[in-house]
Amino acid sequence: RFVGRVMGTSTNHVALYLTTIYRAGQVLQRPDLSAYVLPIARALAADVHPDGYWDEHSDLLRTAGPTPSYNYLTHCGMGLMAEWTGEAVFRAAVERSTRFHGNFCYPDASFCDLIDERVRYSGDPRIWGLFAFSHSPEGRGTALAHMRGWLPTRHSVEDVAPEALARMCENHFYWHGGEIAPAPFERWDHRARLTLPAGIFRKGEWCVALSAMKATNPEDPIYRQNAFALDRQKLFSVWHEKTGLILDGSHSKNQPEYSTFWAASTQKNEASPNAANADYYPMGGAVGENDAEWVVQAEYKSFAARATLRPITESALQIDLWADHAACNCPIEAAFTLKPREPLLSGLSGKSIHLEETAASATGKELGGGFQTGTIVLKGPDEMRVQWPVEPYNSYAADHKSNPAARQVRVSVRLTPQHPRATFMLTIAK
Numbered sequence: 001r002f003v004g005r006v007m008g009t010s011t012n013h014v015a016l017y018l019t020t021i022y023r024a025g026q027v028l029q030r031p032d033l034s035a036y037v038l039p040i041a042r043a044l045a046a047d048v049h050p051d052g053y054w055d056e057h058s059d060l061l062r063t064a065g066p067t068p069s070y071n072y073l074t075h076c077g078m079g080l081m082a083e084w085t086g087e088a089v090f091r092a093a094v095e096r097s098t099r100f101h102g103n104f105c106y107p108d109a110s111f112c113d114l115i116d117e118r119v120r121y122s123g124d125p126r127i128w129g130l131f132a133f134s135h136s137p138e139g140r141g142t143a144l145a146h147m148r149g150w151l152p153t154r155h156s157v158e159d160v161a162p163e164a165l166a167r168m169c170e171n172h173f174y175w176h177g178g179e180i181a182p183a184p185f186e187r188w189d190h191r192a193r194l195t196l197p198a199g200i201f202r203k204g205e206w207c208v209a210l211s212a213m214k215a216t217n218p219e220d221p222i223y224r225q226n227a228f229a230l231d232r233q234k235l236f237s238v239w240h241e242k243t244g245l246i247l248d249g250s251h252s253k254n255q256p257e258y259s260t261f262w263a264a265s266t267q268k269n270e271a272s273p274n275a276a277n278a279d280y281y282p283m284g285g286a287v288g289e290n291d292a293e294w295v296v297q298a299e300y301k302s303f304a305a306r307a308t309l310r311p312i313t314e315s316a317l318q319i320d321l322w323a324d325h326a327a328c329n330c331p332i333e334a335a336f337t338l339k340p341r342e343p344l345l346s347g348l349s350g351k352s353i354h355l356e357e358t359a360a361s362a363t364g365k366e367l368g369g370g371f372q373t374g375t376i377v378l379k380g381p382d383e384m385r386v387q388w389p390v391e392p393y394n395s396y397a398a399d400h401k402s403n404p405a406a407r408q409v410r411v412s413v414r415l416t417p418q419h420p421r422a423t424f425m426l427t428i429a430k
Contacts, residue, residue: 002047003058004229005222010118011054012070014044015077022084038085045078045093051194052100057117057216057229065196065213065232068104068111069119071097072128076167079132083174094132101133102142102184103192104200106239107207109142109149109185114209114237114249115198118228120392120406121250125149127167131174137181143171145183191289199287201294205241205428206311209249210296212285227395233259233280234336235296235307238317242428246376247336248408253393253400256280256333257410261298261305261323263332279303279328303328315428325417334422335412337390341374345386345409348372348379353388355409361387372429373409380424384413 002011018041025033048054049062054074058064075097082090104112105125113121125146133139154160160168184190185200190207193199198211215232216223223229230251237249252258262280285298293310304324311317321334345353349368353360363385364370370379371386389407394400413422 001058001060001062002044002054003060003062003064004056004226005059005220010056010067010070010228011044012056012073012077014040015054015074018044019077019080022081026084041078041081042087042089044074045081045089048078048093048096049195050096052096052098057223057226059216059220063196063214064216065117065194065198065211066100066104066115067118068101068116069122069126072101072111072126075101075132076129076170079129079174080170082132091135095135098133098136098139098142099184102138103190104194105142105145105183105185106200106209106245107185107190107202107241108239108244109145109183110245112200112209112237112249113245113251114211114234115194115213117230117232117251118395120230120252121245121248123244124153127164127171129167129171131171131176134174134176134178137179138184140176140178140180141186142183144180145186193287197284197286197296201289203292203311205314206317207239208294208309208317209237209239210287210294210307210309211235211249212282212287212296212298214284215281218281227253227400229253230393230395231255231280232282233262235260235282235298235305236294236309236336238309238319238426240428243341243374243376245339246426247338250392253395255390255393257335257390257412258337258392259333260307260321260336261300261303261332261334263300263303263323263328264330303332305332305334312425315430317426319424319426320421321413321415321424322421323415325415325420329417332415333412334415335410337408337410338373338376338378340388340409341376345388346372348377353386355388355407359388361385370425375429377427377429378411378424379427380411381413381422383419384411384422384424386411 053066078093109125130143133143190202200209238247256262256278259280282298287296308320323332347367365382387410390410394402
């Protein structure tokens with residue numbers, strides 16, 4: 001298995017090493033270099049998951065799931081090997097990976113952050129290896145959708161990083177022309193599932209991702225200490241045609257406040273002191289559809305929980321959060337996060353939260369039962385708490401602190417044995 005636990009690095013890095021050395025052997029007329037890496041490259045191609053991804057932070061049983069953002073790079077490497085060698089093992093791997101990316105993007109071609117254990121949401125479609133999508137009509141449509149999402153913020157060549165420009169030249173050079181069909185994720189009734197408990201579902205203008213994949217990081221010190229191995233801690237994300245991503249599915253690290261559910265524990269977590277006394281890692285579960293609603297059920301070490309999302313209309317979505325206290329007679333926090341669209345969170349009561357440098361919070365009762373940010377309106381119980389800011393863990397900074405643009409609003413509610421359920425209504429104002 002090509003996983004970080006045994007490689008000491010990630011599969012996308014290995015794909016870059018292999019393609020660089022193989023190509024150097026060709027350019028420098030050193031066939032020994034190409035011959036040295038070719039068996040390893042074949043093995044990496046053959047090790048693609050049946051669902052079409054190369055898992056990075058995983059184990060030999062492949063229980064950890066994908067890292068979609070960086071999978072584009074591994075996909076690109078295998079696409080290059082297919083172009084240079086023409087071998088079936090590379091073509092088969094690229095075909096599977098094309099199906100994966102065609103299924104597990106939001107409708108605007110941004111990668112599905114909920115199933116990514118390594119990278120948080122950026123909103124920017126990836127452009128690595130788009131040429132490797134071009135062997136089928138749907139694959140070409142997938143590449144085209146990525147380009148449509150990537151181009152609007154690039155007005156001139158100065159807006160494109162040198163590496164990205166090189167990748168675009170690569171996409172052009174190895175492109176296979178032909179019929180173009182819509183990308184799977186663009187379809188208004190799209191739905192796709194992984195072998196592991198996760199899926200993405202669309203009904204009209206709403207798109208929801210669900211995941212109950214097990215969080216493996218805290219069980220292994222190699223991953224617990226790895227800044228790039230985020231905790232799988234969220235169960236759903238919500239996207240809308242008019243707004244893009246509303247409730248994000250991005251994971252964090254050692255931050256229970258980013259979890260969909262978490263409860264106090266009787267034992268301290270010495271390895272993660274910031275998350276002491278917290279049970280917030282899903283241990284598995286199930287996702288599915290039931291009577292026009294989407295459901296994710298997750299099991300934790302000390303409790304079970306469920307999130308149910310039901311599209312009411314094209315502009316209204318109901319969210320029910322429920323916790324089973326049978327084995328955990330203590331409060332359980334249920335929460336989700338969103339990025340504000342304006343510098344002011346306008347309560348329905350007239351009370352507002354100014355999203356500035358200073359921290360601020362308010363209850364649902366104080367806000368008149370909900371708030372609005374841009375065209376997004378969220379209503380919830382009087383007991384809900386709206387908090388600003390929460391700052392996510394940043395894998396790419398030495399101190400792991402995020403920049404101000406990454407700050408989010410957290411909406412939470414405390415579930416108790418007496419009140420184990422909370423209902424929210426998400427609407428898009430005209």
